[in-house]
Amino acid sequence: MKKNDPAQRPVPAVDESFDPWEQVRPIPLFVVALVFALAIWGLLTYVSEYQAQRRAAEVQQARQAAPAPAAQLAAQGLDGDAAVMELVLAGKGQAWSCASCHGAAGQGGLNTPRLAGQPAEYLKKQLQDFRSGLRHNESMAYVVRALTDDDIDMVARYYAGIALPAPLQPSLGGDLARGKLLAEKGDWKTDVPACFSCHGMQGEGVAPGFPALAGQQPDYLFAQLAAWHAGERGNSPQQLMDGIARRMNPDDMRAVADYLGSLPPVPATTLVAAAPAPAP
Missing domain, CATH: 1.10.760.10 (Cytochrome c-like domain)
Known part of the structure; x- marks a missing residue:
């Protein structure tokens, strides 16, 4: 018998718990949540910036396409100085104009209120309430934050000075x-x-x-x-x-x-x- 005969070597015991494959360690939950939150944040940031750029482009396009304030003023028989008509017809900064929703004559429509003939102090209070957050409307808050106190006063006095003699037709089927x-x-x-x-x-x-x-x-x-x-x-x-x-x-x-x-x-x-x- 040879001294190093493999057949004579003792056979080691088998470790049944041995796993030749590396165990997969789960990713910590907070890491998953962090990655998910960052992805959502990035998406929302992209959407917000895209909407802001699109809004700015629309405002600029509307201003370029709109007639000069003086021409619109003369066409509708309205009265106002250049500063207030710029606010009413063209807006300020990236904020859209009052007329884009309420009309240059303040006539409004459906769920957009008529402004013409409203007391100036009432209109002024509502604009201030939108700016302070006491009254809630995202569109109005965005617009009014671009206005100074003098701007608010001018717009309020402008719409208060317009008379709309025509009544409206009932639209809700009310008694x-x-x-x-x-x-x-x-x-x-x-x-x-x-x-x-x-x-x-x-x-x-x-x-x-x-x-x-x-x-x-x-x-x-x-x-x-x-x-x-x-x-x-x-x-x-x-x-x-x-x-x-x-x-x-x-x-x-x-x-x-x-x-x-x-x-x-x-x-x-x-x-x-x-x-x-x-x-x-």
Whole structure:
């Protein structure tokens, strides 16, 4: 027998727990979450920058295509100096113009409110509320942050000086008789006061807290009542509208919105003529 004969060597015991393959270690959960968060952040940043660039391009394109402020002013018979018409018709910086949504004459449409004939101090307060965040609307907040206090004052006075004599047609299918009752007398069974008790006997508005309602877009009036009812709007003086709207049902909201929209707006000249003459 040979001394180093392999057949005579002892056979080692088999380690059944031995795994020739390297065990896969799981990636820590926080690493997965970090990678995922970075990916989302990068995507959102890209989308935000793309939208900003696209918005800037649209604003620039609109400005290049729009007639000069003086030409639009003359065409519509409106009056305003060059600075305010630049804001109204062209916007400021990357913020779009007032006219792009509300119209140069402040006529609005559907859920975009009429601005023409609103008390200047009311319009000024709403713009300041959008800027401070007291009133919520992303588009308005973006625009008004580009405006100075002087800009806000100019725009408010410009739209307040425009009269829109034409009433609107009811668009919500509301009960006009019920709307008239709510506007003039309210419904004390549900603790809803008359609209005219705060907004003027003709719905002409009382600055600075109460806007003109006569001739306002019915869709916009209904949307604002619904927002107060749901607690999404909260900049009413002493929270009056918050409580009133919560006590109104949708049918009453449609009724009063249609009725108020169908009323002819009170011209500014009428309001001035109705004011008492100063003592000599």
